[in-house]
Amino acid sequence: xxxxxxxxxxxxxxxxxxxxxxxTGALIATFMALVWAPPDAVQGEVQRVMYVHVPAAWTAYxxxxxxFLASVGWLWSKRPAFDAVAxxxxxxxxxxxxxxxxxxxxxxxxxxxxxxxxxxxxxxxxVMFVMYVGYLLLRSLSTDLEGRATRAAVIGIVAVVNVxxxxxxxxxxxxxxxxxxxxxxGGPALDGRMLATLVASVLAFTILYAWMxxxxxxxxxxxQERVIAARGR
Amino acid sequence: MGPSVDxxxxxxxxxxxxxxxxxxxxxxxxxVAAITFMAVLILLESIVVGPQIAxxxxxxPALYWIALLFAAIVxxxxxxxxxxxxxxxxxxxxLPGGRDALYAGKLVALGGTLGLVALVGGLLEIVxxxxxxxxxxxxxxxxxxxxAALPPIVVLDxxxxxxxxxxxxxxxxxxxxxxxxxxxxxxxxxxxxLAGDAMGASAWSALLFAIALVYAxxxxxxxxxxxx
Numbered sequence: 001x002x003x004x005x006x007x008x009x010x011x012x013x014x015x016x017x018x019x020x021x022x023x024t025g026a027l028i029a030t031f032m033a034l035v036w037a038p039p040d041a042v043q044g045e046v047q048r049v050m051y052v053h054v055p056a057a058w059t060a061y062x063x064x065x066x067x068f069l070a071s072v073g074w075l076w077s078k079r080p081a082f083d084a085v086a087x088x089x090x091x092x093x094x095x096x097x098x099x100x101x102x103x104x105x106x107x108x109x110x111x112x113x114x115x116x117x118x119x120x121x122x123x124x125x126x127v128m129f130v131m132y133v134g135y136l137l138l139r140s141l142s143t144d145l146e147g148r149a150t151r152a153a154v155i156g157i158v159a160v161v162n163v164x165x166x167x168x169x170x171x172x173x174x175x176x177x178x179x180x181x182x183x184x185x186g187g188p189a190l191d192g193r194m195l196a197t198l199v200a201s202v203l204a205f206t207i208l209y210a211w212m213x214x215x216x217x218x219x220x221x222x223x224q225e226r227v228i229a230a231r232g233r
Numbered sequence: 234m235g236p237s238v239d240x241x242x243x244x245x246x247x248x249x250x251x252x253x254x255x256x257x258x259x260x261x262x263x264x265v266a267a268i269t270f271m272a273v274l275i276l277l278e279s280i281v282v283g284p285q286i287a288x289x290x291x292x293x294p295a296l297y298w299i300a301l302l303f304a305a306i307v308x309x310x311x312x313x314x315x316x317x318x319x320x321x322x323x324x325x326x327x328l329p330g331g332r333d334a335l336y337a338g339k340l341v342a343l344g345g346t347l348g349l350v351a352l353v354g355g356l357l358e359i360v361x362x363x364x365x366x367x368x369x370x371x372x373x374x375x376x377x378x379x380x381a382a383l384p385p386i387v388v389l390d391x392x393x394x395x396x397x398x399x400x401x402x403x404x405x406x407x408x409x410x411x412x413x414x415x416x417x418x419x420x421x422x423x424x425x426x427l428a429g430d431a432m433g434a435s436a437w438s439a440l441l442f443a444i445a446l447v448y449a450x451x452x453x454x455x456x457x458x459x460x461x
Contacts, residue, residue, distance in 0.1 A: 075455065075458055075459075127410045127413055128410075130406075130410045131407075131410040131411065133406075134403070134406040134407045134410065135407075137403065137406055138393070138394070138403055138407060141397055141398075141399040141403060142397060147396075147461055150459045150461075151393045151394070151459055153455075153459070154389065154393055154455050154456060154458075154459045155407060157451070157455055158386075158389070158411060158448075158451065158455075159411070165414075
């Protein structure tokens with residue numbers, strides 16, 4: 001197994017730019033979410049949790065789709081860079097799913113009256129969370145580089161089925177969780193400034209994701225190189 | 234059978250399934266363990282929730298399918314353990330198309346074994362809980378598609394972790410979240426059949442069939458490459 005220059009190019013050239021863009025994006029999105037966007041007519045100030053909850057969920061979707069693509073890439077080519085991207089993206093995806101769950105819970109208490117309720121969106125998100133925790137567990141309990149990457153790639157491909165299930169669960173099963181506010185038939189159902197703030201938050205989270213991914217890929221690539229070097233001795 | 238023997242993929246899978254069936258016939262300890270395990274789980278679950286609640290048409294199928302799911306994990310793990318003990322796994326994998334045959338053969342074999350376990354476990358639950366069945370035909374169909382929906386994922390996870398020491402912990406962690414839709418659909422299909430809702434039983438059974446098909450195709454496409 002040989003390493004590739006792809007991750008190091010990412011790390012050296014793009015990472016600092018992404019880091020700066022992440023900080024800038026976070027500051028702008030925070031200002032828009034806390035000051036510029038109006039409070040919700042019904043829910044009041046608590047609705048601002050949406051600017052964390054929704055982008056975190058979207059970033060988690062993106063991360064798990066990247067895991068899927070990288071897993072296919074690994075099975076197809078056996079290039080370690082794909083495995084590095086897969087593990088990096090899975091870890092970040094789990095983190096953002098956790099943030100989405102916690103932020104959703106904080107939003108649910110004042111609006112629904114409970115921290116948690118047994119409704120389809122919450123259940124499917126929790127299932128997605130534990131599935132990718134299982135993915136990371138499988139990786140951590142495997143020691144051989146190639147075997148671990150292959151086993152994880154299979155789970156990474158199977159688990160992506162959850163992403164559309166989570167997203168569409170609110171339309172398939174009518175329940176407490178509100179329907180999608182942006183990607184819905186007939187266009188977004190949000191006030192203009194709320195929509196702009198939400199888009200800014202999604203962009204900020206996506207840039208943050210890209211920065212975290214580049215950083216984590218660099219760490220994983222270094223780890224892979226150490227393992228390969230140790231094996232060659 | 235040597236590597237030079239030219240066999241179709243289907244024939245190779247059938248050979249693996251046949252070998253599995255012969256091994257189960259000669260040493261039925263795996264099947265007996267799975268049936269006993271299922272009976273114990275049904276008894277335990279029924280005692281914990283109370284027989285009156287356990288008899289509910291929404292609860293009884295849930296107890297049944299949870300027990301069957303764990304029995305499926307026990308049976309599949311036992312099946313791969315037997316391969317490891319006999320060093321047969323390496324032999325099958327070394328054959329041309331051996332990985333595909335192993336996965337497909339195990340799917341067929343586990344489907345058959347689970348069918349038997351499901352039948353005995355189902356009869357035990359009907360007797361234990363004195364269940365009335367409004368639509369027996371629908372219940373049989375729901376059970377058949379439900380049994381078919383479990384092996385693609387269970388075999389996948391056991392095959393992926395077959396050489397890992399932490400397999401006992403990993404298989405449930407990996408399999409149970411993926412199997413949640415199957416479990417929900419099977420429980421609802423069986424519950425509808427018990428309650429006399431023909432439309433509900435058919436719809437949930439159709440969904441189960443679709444899930445089984447998707448995961449079987451997905452498994453056959455990607456899992457063989459990961460079997461070591």
